[in-house]
Amino acid sequence: MSAGPDGITHAPLVTDEDVVRLRKLVRDEMVALKFTLIEQTKMVTAASELARNTLRYGGGGRAELSVPMRAGVRGVCVSFIDQGPGIADIDLALTDGYTSGGGMGLGLSGAKRLADEFELDSAPGKGTTVTITKWKPF
């Protein structure tokens, strides 16, 4: 999968296999930018959690991957976008151990801890977009 003219790589998140493919896509990008193995592992794990959320709770959607530059620092940024039911209580959804779907309730909160930046945009009936970024340390 190659990046489009806008520098964004689009990946579908509709099946279980799509989650595996996205993990590989994020891993390859982290390797290409020479992130350490630990940073790679954290970002791929966070991406896996969020991709699963898109699939299970958002009814499927897509991911967008980009490599932004800020103040001379490269990063890897992944957005998870669905048009699902949205999240009514974001604070509750971000609480460790809270789950609405029989999981462990670590997906959102865990991904937030594993990424450098975490942004959640959601409202009931409006779908959910979660964006995580990892910046390459000097």
Place this chain on the structure above:
Amino acid sequence: MERIPILKLGRLLLVTIQVDMHDRLAMTLQDDLTTRIVKDKATGVLIDISALDIVDSFIGRMISHTAAMAKILDARTVLVGMQPAVAITLVELGLSLEGVATALNIERGLALLKRDEE
């Protein structure tokens, strides 16, 4: 259907996960292992994850549940070969794999299970 092979070694079951598992595959492995414990009268299960470069909450939960089910069926589970980066990430994710015995590699895991048998 795609499956992870389970090897029988005396009264032990050995699983080496060598592919990046999607969720259905992980659930199939959990079901297969539980079935095989009873069918093969196994007393121990060794799960080698040295080839896995991530363990997320779903796979972590599958491992915890498998160990809990095995325990009820009178078999002990030992998880071996976790990569350091995976261990660091798991703890930060908030997963402690409580109730799952671990060993550094297959050799030590087998020693742990054999000691139980005696």
